[in-house]
Amino acid sequence: MSVRASGGLLGPLNPARGAGWQDPPPRKGFFTDTSLCIGCKACEVACKEWNRIPEDGLAMLGTSYDNTGGLGASTWRHVAFIEQRKPMRMLPVANGMGDSPASGAASDVINPARGAADFRWLMSSDVCKHCTHAACLDVCPTGALMRTELGTVVVQEDICNGCGYCVPACPFGVIERREGDRTVHNAGVAQKCTLCYDRIGEGMTPACAQACPTESIQFGDLEELRERARERVGTLRAAGVSDARLYLDDQKDGIGGGGAFFLLLDEPEVYGLPPDPVVSTRELPAMWRTAAVAGLGLLAGAAAAFAGRRR
């Protein structure tokens, strides 16, 4: 395993440079603003259309309007639906609405039969996080997983040997090998979002962001997206949406920040996301160091034993 080539293992925060790209272009990413999501699933369909991903299941799951379940080999965008007994919140009310205060439905008894009608329905489109410190890439023995010049993480399907090391390495459970026989496109190969490497290289927008009607999925230069996101979260909080928070925007977090990050309206666990993800290879250097120390210790001990015998 080459730490240098992967740009992973606590490497520099410009992962493309860390991976050896000379003068890489600005890092690209997704900002998914779930406060704007209307749950239309256009992202799921556009992703499957563009990437030729097979249909993967015709069963109703009984989990609100989510019949997809989660990200996987054949689902690179997944819209979660969460039904909650919590007050709906007014989203930002701009100037000019002075005579209709931002009251929202918070504790109103609109429906007398049910009493307090506090209820909200959260929707969020999940995707590969394109971690700054990407464990999948760190553990890949073939080099099939690569860091692109745009800072994204992509599987090269013709190199992947299907060993599956990357699958348990991902702290989000995103990457997966595709099941199926030869008739299935890319069967046996590790699969996940490429951030539409084949589109963005041509100056196009990724399929999901292109299809999103409400700009819940925004694509662009990561730095600019982070700035936009901070502004948005400030606006929402100022409007009383105190639950609004950014997720994976922090470069000091356990994955060095996501190339795809999110604005959430509740704790990450509510959306099925780990609250404090850590790159699973974070401890590798320390482990190697420990192993080295232990090995040296053993050697020293053995040497001492021999030396002692000579005495």
Added chain:
Amino acid sequence: MAECHPVGFQWVMEAKARGARVIHIDPRFTRTSAVADMHVPLRAGSDIVLLGALINHIISTQKYFREYVVSYTNAATLVNEDFKDVDDVGVFSGFDAQSGTYDTSTWQYLGVEETAAAGNRSAAGKHPTGQELGGRGSKLEHGRVQRDETLQDPRCVFQILRRHYARYTAELVEQVCGVGPEGFAKICDAITANSGRERTTAWVYSVGWTQHSVGVQYIRGACIIQLLLGNIGRPGGGIMALRGHASIQGSTDIPTLFNLLPGYLPMPKAGEHEDLSSYFESIYSPDQKGFWTSAEAYTVSLLKAWFGDMATAHNDYGFHWLPRVNGDHSTYSTLMDMLDGTVEGYFLLGQNPAVGSSNGKAQRLGMAQLKWLVVRDLNMIESATFWKDGPEIATGELRTEDIGTEVFFLPAAAHTEKKGTFTNTQRMLQWRHKAVDPPGDARSELHFFHQLGVELRRKLAGSPLERDAGLRNLTWDYPLETDGEPDGEAVLQEINGRHRSGAKAGQMLSSFVDMKADGSTDGGCWIYTGVYADGVNQAARRRPGQEQSWVAPEWGWAWPLNRRMLYNRASADPDGKPWSERKRYVWWDEAQQRWTGEDVPDFPVDKPPSFRPAPGTGGPGGLAGDDPFIMQADGKGWLYAPSGLLDGPLPTHYEPAESPVRNPLYRQQSNPTRESFPRQENLTNPSPPEPGSEVFPFVVTTYRLTEHHTAGGMSRFLPYLSELQPEFFCEVSPELARERNLVNGGWATIVSARTAVEARVLVTERLAPLRIDGRVIHQVGLPYHWGVGGSAVVSGDSANDLLGIALDPNVHIQESKAATCDIRPGRRPTGPALLRFVEEHRRRAGITVTTGNIRMTPPEGSL
């Protein structure tokens, strides 16, 4: 809207980002509710009570926009003294209980006589027809009305309105709709605080309003609110109809409806319209105001477009070649004729009635009576395969070998595989280019109809029969393109119309004002004239928004005359000045002596605000400078409709044809003028005060999901969409689930007098029980996308199989948004056992053919 129009909903999100407040009023909590500022659940079918109470609130708290109301609406107009508002029985003056129809003469304005054609049903034919106004303003004898601008005269519209809605209170809203006083007060505050000079409120509705036995009156209710608040003809105002499909607006403009010709001209009636002059008499009176007085030019130009040189002044421009209607030939009346075996053949074009129309069983039994059926669709839909794998094959009601219907399936090209226009709900035409060739034998509708015409004309070329003259004399010379498709732009040019003689002969018309009644012009649809102005396909314009004004007049083309907002004269005050700088849109430029502004003014452009016509002037010349509603016969917006409606001049609450609740306002339970079809194939659940209603205690409503399109022809055959919502399900509240032992993810059987269907259960707090008149009423939600058949990726029972057929009398639309049902845990019986199961429910409810079909609700205790 987010649920069924997610792409259009981006503009609601944009408005929200700019400070708009979104209130969602809907029986269920949808994806729209999820991002709305407030969701107000109400009982399906109770909306007129809510709308009426809003009207009452606006009037009683004097929150109406008085200057707008006095000047631009018919509030001040006096009504015939013989007019009687609804009494305790629940009918207006002029009702004939025998026929279930109104004589509307007492509804007229004072001093204006009833005009024969408007609103009367034709007695001829098997099914009485509704009126054929479509989008056309109703006729008046003349525009000389008497007005009291103090709004105090008890005979004036304003006072009639005030009295009519006095009974519609916040308490009634709670009792009938299940909406608490706080919720109601919030709606009141929001719409009144955001209306007036500086602000506007918009209403948006979809088929949740139209699909009721009083659907037209729902929309009328919103019209009254918007007129009272001054929200029509102004930016940010209006009432937006979200249509069910792309270009449904186009299919009413150039109609697929039995009772309209293009441009909302009525279809001529048998026995009444033998010649052009009697036809015109029915459309307008020369003494009324507005632009319908030019209907002659529109009609003659249409006939010239169809019959070309064969149409002359000597033969009434071929008017006698047009077919005549002799009654209601809408889709459901035709179904009844099919069941009776009197319809030989049927064309289905992108329509799947076996799944998508009310009472699916009746639909399939009807189609099994046909001799032939042509299905043109993208996929092998259930309407093309019902004869081998429909539900009635399983129950034994139909046997494949007994069905004589010959089904012809013709594959159709999708919208990306052919060129043409879409007309959206803003009346905007957008040209669509062909992206790819259609697969295999798939062809466009244009190709199909052109070929059909060619074949029919070949067969009839030598026919001596007068009835074939229309087809023989049709101009049918569309140029073909290299792929064999007729040139869509040539069709659009014909629709636009040309000068046929004079200096400009051969040139495109630029406005319908250029149309003549002397045969010197042609044009296939007068409201579309201008779409090819200057010989340019204006619908194909795509100038980006940032390169033009915010109204974006150079993106596509909107009828009429590229106006983006109708009646926009009302955006200025009576003196022609904008009501406010913030809301300025169209105004009178004193220096230039012209109307000007952001949009094409919807008014005679050089008529000053101060203009007053000589008494008795008809037509556009009769419009005063402050008559913004230029298509109305008196130039005013109608709070009260003196003619044109079959079920009353003002919206009045009647319960749906099937309801678990007694109408608390009137003895009359349901709309007494609704169209019903009492017969064994269309049994009705009993409603109070009839006995047996407790067998079907729940309200059921049907709807669409984002993931699917209507009856599934375009979505259930696609794996990527099917996997998103793979199975038919019912949505129930946790309270109802407890009451009926329904388990999330399990099965439920839903029963009506028609049949029983099985669905997976989704228990969700998005469905809420409502307290109605002291008791809890549960609502069951059913998406209607699935059907039984063997060709789609996913299939399932059809929600529409549960519904009966009761229609709005004005427009023949079925009541599919509110009915009653029973729900039980577990799967339904199969095979003949299903029939016995449903029969048992009928027996317990005492259902016969007359159940639910007694037109007039008898006095209490007489049942």
